[in-house]
Amino acid sequence: MCNVGDDNFDDLENSKYMPAKEKISPFSKCNKCREATPIVVLRSKDKYCKECFLSGTVHKFKALLGKHKLIRPNDRVLVVHRCGHAGTALLHFIRTGLDLGTHKKLRFEPVVLFVEDHSHLSLKERQELLKRVEHEINYFKFTMHLTSLSHLIRKGVNSEVLKNCAEILDLDDDSKSIIDNFVTKQTNTTNKTDFLNIARHKFMVDIAKELNCKFIFTPEISSDVASQLLTDVSLGRGSHIALNTGFCDFRDDTVKILRPLRLFDMKELGFYNHLNSLNPVTYRIVIDNPYKSIQHLMRKFVNDLQVNYPATVTTILKTGDKLALGSNKIRTCDLCNAPFEEESADLNSAESTQFSHWVSTQAHNSSLTSQERYIQTIEAFNNLTCDTYCFRCRQLMK
Amino acid sequence: MPPCSTKCGKNAILKRPKTGDVLCKECFFEAFENEIHFTITRAKLFKPNSKVAIAASGGKDSTVLAYVLKLLNQKYDYKLDLTLLSIDEGITGYRDDSLETVKQNRDDYEMPLKIMSYKDLYGWTMDEIVAEIGRKNNCTFCGVFRRQALDRGAVLLKVDYLATGHNADDIAETVLMNILRGDLARLSRCSAIITDSGDGIPRVKPLKYTYEKEIVMYAYFRKLVYFSTECVFAPNAYRGHARVLLKDLEKIDPSVIMNIIQSGESLKINESANMPTLRKCNRCGFEQRIAQARDWQVK
């Protein structure tokens, strides 16, 4: 069907084109102090000198935490550390915030968690990586807990699987097969990734409970959030967007997951680390085929947008901010723990898909007329019982 | 090919992208038609004894829509009075072939056809509009006129409903597009199966849950005649990106289309978010930006 007339663009010609990057004049001054020579350009338009950039970045971090006023003094916060600019910058933001001498200092009590999840590397590489991560966390003087994904899968969450130094964390050399086995019932890479992400999420919440933390900080940045949002839409988790991409995931009654870096982009944090002489731990990655899964494709799509149309990534984030939880908290999904979508009497995609599968698999009784067969089919269809899983998790649990 | 999923005894000839089930030709026809019947009855798209205009472009979607609506109207006794409605923009050389196809539909399905020209609807042909205002604003006005044309035509025909051939792929693409352009108002409305265009005649989409691929297969196996040339109007940049993305997603997992529609249907807009409301022109009652085009016409 032709959609040209349906798009309703206002007659501003440019609203039809996605804004591309702007060109920067080499003679410009810092946007903030209007004096110093800029050293960094963000979102291809905002130019800052070193001092203004660093103070602005720290301010942005604190402003988002302060705006939501969720954390009280002495609350324990589980800080999830991951290798890379985002994880390192997060540790630095927290350390410098705690060490401030002014009334603006951070007052919560952080505990850092690192879950080893690099089964594509050799055992030796993983042990090396773990040591370097331990060294990094020690540099910031945080209490730390180390574990690995395959341990969590094999043993579940308990005080035994959490180690406070790399020396005593005995990595499984068959982590890959343990993980593959865990997702073996899932039929494709998209579903395997989705299922594993739900498990990672559960482990994280259980570890927070084990360590008496009411909050979790995770290091997702803007492009992570945008690709998560588009992935959620594509998997049928539209009603979970507020939980999966918002500042606070409150689906658990006792532990809230916060995303304090969700408005930063990689360039910002890369510069921040560089100007603070911080070198994140790096490791060998595998370049995946973007068509391997929906999650991979969305990551590539958003990375391409970030390079060519950075304003569109911001638009996606803003869209997400205006979405509310499309569901009530009375019943929750047995797998992902997200609230069920609000019951509606209207026909929806889920019911239509169910019906299509139903009519495609009902035994064909050729002694009936086509009309009679339809009546028989619809009567049996209306008697189907409802599930304990949300729309998407049903696809993972069938 | 494996045996048909309904265990009818025949061998399957296709795999349904919507569910992954494999069906023989006869069982596919029955499933395809029954699903549209299910959509129409379950979503209460039409009241009995009403008059329905089918937006007919000569393309595959509107051809299949006209064929199936006629078939279901007889089989399940909807008591609908069906009419084909086509718009002739008067763009030299473009519409002629597709209008021939629509006339073929009229004869094949024994349905009345009303072709309305821009001249009938606005008093100007597209070529005259272009000559008057120049190429620069062509696209904008063209889009506005095209959108309003079907609604105006439906009003002139005095129908109760306007049925369009939007399929599941179109809806999914529109959901993605509205996320990319950050249009929350349209994001929350674009997945609705019944929409009100502002003139009181509801627009309904009986093929909302039907895959484009299945529409093509249905037309092929039923040997329906349709006009298969791509639309000459380029999509806007956001729709273009959304379209490429959706095609890529579909290659990985075809169920993504129904998943995106499900997401679109369950999205809720935060109550505190500022939403632009569409204003209606107080002269003609059409939406504000449509009224701009009308003003131009009046001048």
Ligand SMILES: [Zn+2]
């Ligand atoms: Zn679920």
Ligand SMILES: [Zn+2]
């Ligand atoms: Zn069959």
